[in-house]
Amino acid sequence: MHKTWNGMIQRTTNPKNKSFNRYGGRGIKVCDEWLKYTNFKDWAISHGYDDSLTIERIDVNGMYCPDNCTWIPVKEQAINRRSTVWIEWNGERKNIKQWSDALGINYGTLHSRYYRSGMRPPELFEPVKK
Structure with a gap:
């Protein structure tokens, strides 16, 4: 869970991260509440976190926040991309x-x-x- 949180923070805030241009570079942010790991962890546990799942932004152009995120299988996440026709x-x-x-x-x-x-x-x- 911490790895997921850290990856989310890195790709939205660190210009040296290889994925920054697809996230932080185009304005995707992490809500203030989730900048603190314990808040993210509490949300994750209460919303069905499981090691086999990945975090998904419901609106691919929206921020990482409780109202815009859910946990889904990796295979499903591949569908929710800007390039999906x-x-x-x-x-x-x-x-x-x-x-x-x-x-x-x-x-x-x-x-x-x-x-x-x-x-x-x-x-x-x-x-x-x-």
Whole structure:
């Protein structure tokens, strides 16, 4: 837990940190309350901290604070990035990996159709021709 807290502090305040440009360099901060480790630790424990989880900012452009953070599995966190492309179709919003899983279409196929061919729904989701 202390490693998580320290990493959060470093990437938001230390310009020499390799991740600073993606966090502190673009204005992401840690709330005043969490600058004190014991406050962060108390929040973490009361909000389901577990060594298998990682801290997640709900709003990727928001600060690290109790109202904007939660604990989630690492695999889920990979989805919540500024670079994630969200595709809305038939009233559902998913990223390319989620659509791949839901429709049974190979991820590489959807990725290539979207980025190389510029396809969008519904054409993007048509079955692969054999």
